[in-house]
Amino acid sequence: MAALPQPQIRIPATYMRGGTSKGVFFRLDDLPERCRVPGEARDRLFLRVIGSPDPYGKHTDGMGGATSSTSKAVILSKSTRPGHHVDYLYGQVAIDSAFVDWSGNCGNLSTAAGAFALHAGLVDPADIPENGVCAVRIWQANIGKTIIAHVPVANGAVQETGDFELDGVTFPAAEIVLEFVDPADDGDEAGALFPTGNLVDEIEVPEALVPGGRLKATLINSGIPTIFVNAADLGYRGTELQAAINEDAAALARFEVLRAIGAQRMGLIKDLGDAARRQHTPKIAFVAPPVDYVASSGRTVQASDIDLLVRALSMGKLHHAMMGTAAVAIGTAAAIPGTLVNLAAGGGERGSLRFGHPSGTLRVGAEATLTAGRWSVTKAIMSRSARVLMDGWVCVPGDSF
Template identity: 80%
Template sequence: MAPAPQIRIPATYMRGGTSKGVFFRLEDLPETCRVPGLARDRLFQRVIGSPDPYGKQIDGMGGATSSTSKCVILSRSSKPGHDVDYLYGQVAIDSDFVDWSGNCGNLSTAAGAFAIQAGLIDPALVPENGTCTVRIWQANIGKTIIAHVPVTGGQVQETGDFDLDGVTFPAAEIVLEFLDPAEAGEGSGAMFPTGNPVDVLEVPDSIVPGGRLRATLINAGIPTIFVNAAEIGYHGTEPQGAINEDPAALARLETLRAIGAMRMGLIADMDGAARRQHTPKIAFVAPPADYTASSGTPVRAGEIDLLVRALSMGKLHHAMMGTASVAIATAASIPGTLVNLAAGGGTRDAVRFGHPSGTLRVGAQAALVDGRWQVTKAVMSRSARILMEGWVRVPADSF
């Protein structure tokens, strides 16, 4: 049998916030991959280089971290009042699946820029100089994101002086608005799936002495489980290596994530967590304290409102996921959550939190309506840049 030839597919490799991914226009994908299913999953796995038992993704575009193992599809929107539909796939590194259960907030930044650069926006809506407002329908979670993308000379402005901790070089600032990021109903889809700003989880004594752990379980941006750092033996100032180089710590945190996911109604049993690695996230919070960021820059307690360390796909994130930042902003704005209490309590519409790479300011507008907390939007600034464009190649028999 003759070996399969390689085929080439138009693609763009982009950084968005503190993540990177391979971007496609829906119309450029092979026909079998334009709809959800095994062919699309297999294509994206081959593009990224997964599943890879070595955990390196050498034979693909992935960078062997949750932040760099991503694919995105954009198309002109079928949703009234929106410009583009944005679909995101989190490709597992060493396991055989693609997780479509949530959004990537960081790549939402690049989605707005890519929409303009890929010709998916009506040219009449793109100013010669100024800001292009891109209304994005986030198809994974059914939410609206508005990206305010700077434009110079009719083209997306990518360079600038906006610094984002976790990204080496400055770039142009893109402001993102996540509209109605939390659900207002009841059950597993609600902002607080249990109806409580703080719950007590029953956990193994081997993980938490006494077997009881307080947690804030919230659906905002992405389902997230927040716990207090001190209650699980941490300070909230931990660098990435302190967690990721400790297999026992990762196993404990994954167990807590599974317990929280069950309490949120996202999985039926503990085994379900292995098939749903992208959501929910788990994070631990603490009051402000001095620490040194991964860049070597000192972060002073007086510069931040709280500390947050979050895990993505089983590892401590090097900075902070954009969707988890929405969850942080939302939880911080609601009195009584563990995030709000770590930040000093009270009411607030913005927080600056410390993460392993530095700090980030996020805001949320919350109000108590008929006895329920509602959040109209969360806002943050990110940046995006094309790293490479052209074609990605994969063997023709890989999907």
């Protein structure tokens, strides 16, 4: 007699928006025991929660939204690291393959991580003001970095509503200021701010992808490893919206090849084929000087209101706005004279800037210094918002992990 299917189990979870992303948040202690440690069981659980792999690309049978911005899972726990409140671990769940990428952070969900830490009771009540701002010190476990989320508090609880507007998010909410502390490594070559040691590299690429077979690129590791190229070198203006790239299969394939070549040059992968198992990092983005354009909302963004244009791809598709970690990379590169980002913004020294993305604009700031011929960045700052969308339990079949 065939065994009866196992019933569904219920796991405490919170569905949250953070910045222009959203994901399913868990307390580490609430996960099934075998999923509290890295490994196959945890990956299979997250895949089933999100609804991947989904050959239909819809995530109908899961909590995911079938985009890189909405196919995410987060684990938080009290931190044992001195000077930190919580440890934050982020998983980027692939849509059409059975794969969870743990290689990087999500800057947008870092916002929600700060708010969730308070919601979930992971911050010592003595550190939470009755009214004011709580500086939640987060250890980002994927990349080993400190993030400080300045979360507004009213009557001892997270203040979620407010009038802060973020392009790419429909409704206003309370502003949360994120501070990325020392977002670039000073360690091995692959983790250095400029892994190749150059502000601009000239990379050999297939002539079928780029005329002449050479492409200028700024390869930087701040917030998240990112490859910046000039839009014009690829035949773009920098004003493109999602459809112009995501509905062009040849363009997406070209970007993936270029991403793999850049990843190898940055020391992140050994062979070009390894890029398929490292989909979350590095990011690839193209930049251009400011011009007027119409954002996805229909609003016209004036060239006079921005310093440059940036379009970035995430998990193989053009992002609808901008990844938070990529914004850190943009702010850092813009602050360093001579990078492609800095040059597109007009050159010179810049402590902050506003850039145009498909959904509108975003301001980001960074502090970069040059010491003994070596650039370093002490912090990057941006404002986002977050709120709980649903709180309760997520249900998955008991035999799915």
